[in-house]
Amino acid sequence: MKPILRLLLPLGLSLLGCARGGFTPSERRIIENSDSVMYVTTIWHPSDSLLLRTPSTDLPPQALRSPLMRTLVAKMNRTVLSPQQDGVGLAAPQVGINRRVIVVWREDKPGQPFETYANVHLEARLGDTLRGPEGCLSVPPYRGTVPRSETVIVSYIDMETLQPHRDTVQGYAAIIFQHECDHLDGKLYIDRADTVFYNDAWAAERAAFDYSRPAWME
Numbered sequence: 001m002k003p004i005l006r007l008l009l010p011l012g013l014s015l016l017g018c019a020r021g022g023f024t025p026s027e028r029r030i031i032e033n034s035d036s037v038m039y040v041t042t043i044w045h046p047s048d049s050l051l052l053r054t055p056s057t058d059l060p061p062q063a064l065r066s067p068l069m070r071t072l073v074a075k076m077n078r079t080v081l082s083p084q085q086d087g088v089g090l091a092a093p094q095v096g097i098n099r100r101v102i103v104v105w106r107e108d109k110p111g112q113p114f115e116t117y118a119n120v121h122l123e124a125r126l127g128d129t130l131r132g133p134e135g136c137l138s139v140p141p142y143r144g145t146v147p148r149s150e151t152v153i154v155s156y157i158d159m160e161t162l163q164p165h166r167d168t169v170q171g172y173a174a175i176i177f178q179h180e181c182d183h184l185d186g187k188l189y190i191d192r193a194d195t196v197f198y199n200d201a202w203a204a205e206r207a208a209f210d211y212s213r214p215a216w217m218e
Contacts, residue, residue, distance in 0.1 A: 031072045036075055052183070079095065100121070101120070118156060126152065153167070153169075
């Protein structure tokens, strides 16, 4: 084999490996090894806190249409809907994946579905500023009062067609989008909150479930 081919072959194999799903080995490990209800990262664990403060990146097209992506979406949905989490939104960094993927409760749509958005970006914040209560699955058991815009424009990529979309969202759904997109930028609601306080009721609820970090993630 010629010397130049010896140099190029490992690079070619590496690129081929990246093309097989578009996820990194560590991301694949988390998605494949997680239970149907995934471990949710919190600011109280040093590794989790660092991850939550790291801006997320878009996924390549091959990842968006991969079986691994479908597994991640299914597990994120089961996690946010589970009794031990019972949230209205979830961002991929909260399950250990620094990618721009979120699940949002679309209470503004018929049937109030939970929908998944990939490569999502917040393009504009519009209208009046509203102040309301917020909590975060990654900041238990605290809550706060947070200022948010009443309307947002979001862009995202359809996971089946790979076509870009834009959506104008208002009301409570707009607040959820802002909260989850903050996660993708390495921000938490406590960075924006006017006040933050310990919530005794939430602390009591969490006592009924095991929220410990899985041993295989250490």
